[in-house]
Structures are given as C-alpha cells and as structure tokens.
Amino acid sequence: MARRRQAVTIKHVAADAGVSLQTVSRVINKEPNVRPEMSLRVQASIDKLGYVPSIAAQRMSGSRSYLILALNDRERTIADWRKREGTDWVDQMLLGGMLTCAEYGYRMIVELVDTHSDHIERELLAAIAALQPDGVILTPPHSQNPLITNLLDEQKISFARIGSLTEGPGFALTMDDERAARMATEHLIGLGHRRIGFIAGSLEYELSAWRVHGWRAAMEEAGLETADLLAEGDFSYASGRNAATRLFDQGMPPTAIIASNDQMALATLETGRERGIDVPRDLSLVSFDDTPIVRFTHPPLTAVVQPIADVVARAVELIIADQAGRDVPDMPVAVPATLVLRSSTAPPRHG
Template identity: 75%
Template structure:
C-alpha cells in the first residue's frame, strides 16, 4: 500500500527504487545523464509512493529549483485587497508570469515585501533561504532598492527589474511611461485642449517622474505652459485633493491626466460633485486601465500598461540567463497603448 503522501521523502524513493539520492534528484530535475531504465525505475517508485518533490530535493547537487520569485509592494497590495478595490497589477503580473513559467516547466511564486521595513534584509534572506529561487522579479519600488538588489546579487540570483533604471545589478524592463504620458497628452492636444493638468504619482516610484517628464515634453512641444501639476500617491484620497486643487486654479484645466485609476476616479467624482460634465467640461485620462476605469461612468480613456507582457519578458530573460545565454545589459521597453473611451472629447468651447 502506498505511504501517506505527506510522509514520503526522497530517501524513501531512493530506497524503494534501489538507487542513490543523487539519481533520484537527477530524475526529478529531468537531467539528461540518467539511463532510461533507471529513470523509469525511479518514476515508478515516485508514482507508487505518491512522492511530491520538495524544493530541497530539487536543489541537490547544484540543480535548479525552477522557481521564480516575484516581489510586490506589501502595503499597497494588501490595502487594495482589504478595500476590495481590485489588484489588476497583481493579476496581470501573475497572468504573464505563470503562463510563461509553465511553458518552460518553471513555477512563479508571489511574495509581498515592505521596502521601507528596517528588517528587509532579514525578511528577504529568510524568504530566499526557504525558496531558493533561480530568479527574482522586482516591481516598483523594490526594483530601485539597492539593499534588495545587492542582497540578491551577492547570492548569484538572476534579477529582473521592472520600472527602474537606477544603476545596479540585474536587467531593466520598463513600460516607457514617459512615452505613454506624451501619448496621453498628445491625444488631448489633438482634441483642442490647451490647459491640461497632471496629477503625479508617489515619489517612491521612478516612473512617477518619467510620466511628468513626458507630459511636460508634450506641453513644451506645443508651446504651452506646464504649470498645472499636483502631487498624488496613487490612491483615491490623494486624487481628490489634487483634483480639487487643479480645478480651483485661477485658470483651471479643461483636461486632467491622473497617474492611476484610483486618482482618475477621484477626479471624476470631484468634477461631478462640482456640476462639471465629463467629458465636455472636463476630459480625464487615467494610467493603468484596471476594471474600475472601464466600468466608470463615463468609461475612462486610459493608458493601458502591458504588465503581463513585461513580466513574461522578465521570466524569459531569467530562464535564458539560467541556461547560460549572454543577454544585453541595455534596458528593454515594452510600449503602453492609449485606449480611448468616453471620458475625453474636445473642450466645450470648440466642441
């Protein structure tokens, strides 16, 4: 009778098959230097005993764990879950990462880390020690955290960094936020807007600055003042404050670009509370394009970020590096797109 699955170890498999622990490890990891009849004997023992390979067994003899770890910001992710506001960034990250990992026989594991914690090294070291990942995908703001980057580099772990160009170990992938902001601003300029406000994202994220740069560049190229800008923190509350400040300006905007869907929804709410018609009195463009943007009333024109594609590329590059490929150190950009919906139109004066 097969043993209980939870009590079976690699030692039981080796004893049942009459082979060494190293041979079992080679079979588990699909290594080529195992005779077919030996592999069949080990696999038969695995099936008979109901053995589930553990990470520790897969690491024997220096073999790969075939695990890729993705780190995301703890506070923002948990806040989104608790408020039931959706976690589309995480969903898209898992979509691109899991499907690509699965196609190569790898697994993706998501961990949440507080980048501002005084215990970040201890916390992350414990996670790395337990999982022994072959590679780590870092999202903002972890992707620019030198403490995290240096810790991973010292352990020889492949690093994929999303949304950061800070000098340091690993390879960088971006969604070209600067170009996306230029694209969004250009859309409003083409509609005839000349007073275009901007709500910035958190300064903890490099991409917040890139978006401001793109907006300013488009305004400057059109010969227009880029003076309508307010700080935000990607959340609804900061969006309300920023939108109110922009609309209270002596010469208020006829359009506002918000650096997140939450801040864009807040802008929409503030506009409607003030009796402004969207889009005829105020056009609104958002970044991210999560479900709340699509189901708003009116649906929001939004920068659609290729999160799944970027994470898929990160996985591909980590796996290629694990197999000895020599990769370019130049940052790679996957462009975002602008999805036009009902929240943008020509300003009332020319509409």
C-alpha cells in the same frame, strides 16, 4: 480511520525504470546530458506511476531550486486589500509570472516586504534561506532600493528590476512610462485641448517622474504651457481628490486631465461631478493602469494599459535564460504600454 495514500516518490520511479536516482533527477530537471531513449524510459515510469515532481526532487542536483520569488510592497498591497480598493497589479503579476514559470518547469512565489522596514535585510535573507530561489523579481519601490539590490547581488541571485532605471545590478525592465504619458498627452492635443493637467503619482516611484517628463515633453513640443497644470498625488483616492481640486480651482482650469493611476482618475471624476463638471463635455479624462473598474464607470475611461503580465513574463524569461547561461538582451528592456480609447475623451467645448 482511513490510511493516507502513500505518495509516489522519485525512488519509486527509479526502481520502476531501472535507473539511478540521479538519472531520474536529470530527466525531471530537463538537463541536456540524458540520452533520448533513457529520457523516454523515465518519462514512461513517471506517467505510469502518476509521479508529480516535488521541489525537493528538483533540488537533488543542488544547482537549482526552480523557484522564482516575486516581491511586492507589503504596506500598500495590504492596505488596498483591506479597503477592497486594490488594483489588479498582483493579479496581472501572477498571470504573467506563474504561467511563464510553468512553461519552464518553475514555480513563482509572491512575498510581501515593507521597503521602509528597519529589518528589511533580515526579512529578505530569511526568505532567501527558506526558499533558495533561483531568481527574484522586484516591483516598485523595491526595484530601486539599493539595500535590496545590493543584497541580492552579494548573494549572487539573478534578479529583475521592474520600473527602475537606477544604475546597478539586475535586469532593468520598464513599461516605457514616459512614452505612455506622451501618447496620452498627444491624444488629447490631437482632440484640440490646450490646457492639459497632469496628476502625478508618488515621487517614491521612479516611474512617476518618467510620466511627468512624457507629459511635459509632449506639451512643450506642441508649444503649450505647463505652468500650474501639474498637481502631485500619491496614487491614493484622497490625494486624487486634493490634486483635482487644485486644478479645478485655477482661474483657467484645464479642459483635460491625465491621472497617474485609476484611483486618482476616479477621484477626479467624482470631484468634477460634485462641481457639475461633465466628462467628456466639460473635461476629458485619461487614466493609467486600466484596472477593471474604469471600464464600468460613467463614462468608461480612456486609459493607458500597463502590460504588467507581459513585463513580469519577460522578467521570468530573463532570469531563466541567465540561469541556463544563455545570452540576454541589452538593458533596459522596454515592454510598451498601449492606450485604449473610451468615451471619457472628446474635443473641448470651446476649442
């Protein structure tokens, strides 16, 4: 039976460099109170021995864990994974969070937590005790849950709240959803549309209301009516079909529709196709999210591109800056979305 290769530890590095364990720890943790020549000496031993700093070694100073914990909605995430209908939200969160953490010598760990659980405090405290994170990133709907935000505040853990402007502790970040909805609406108005429907997402998410406000504000500024043009969904495909049906069944159906996520936009596209409604000849369609699938529909969908990776990267930077005692900008921090134009929007047939 082959013997397991002995791992190189911090003790080996200290012995090779002829320094104390504390000095190696300070070099690994990039602390400022290490002389440059000592840092080079320790780094030379690390390179020579092929030492990879472990989380345990990084914790030797007792001040940091170099871990950032990201919490995502368990129920919705698992449901999407099992149906194989998930968006790329988690992928983009990992892209922005993991790469930015790596730049600063941190690690990011993702945990799924059910925000509706009666045991949420116990679950979260258990995760904190096990991981001892330096910071936590909250995504909707966790970011607006006072049980979670108050608990983290009591534990004196730096945390970022994505998609929530509710008063309270933590760094508030948004993707400027109200502006994004306004931008999508103004694009359609510019094409000549006057009856523009809007399919809202779950009101459990603050951003759902922000998007409705952006759509309504753009319509009102253009002197256009919004009565009977708002339909509520919950971000699911089924709710998108129901909402699209309500809009299509009106005496004067909309000539354009904005859906608050890709699943509901796809449902609108299919529901319209079943009724002989052609996109974009009879109906212009805009989606939120811009997950990969909307680029391969027929036609490809015009969509609001949410900068998920960028906003999570910014959240990581804010937490690390706070840990280092550096100044952070005024809240909230807005990372603006963009609108990508594809062939699902066009001028209305009848002006």
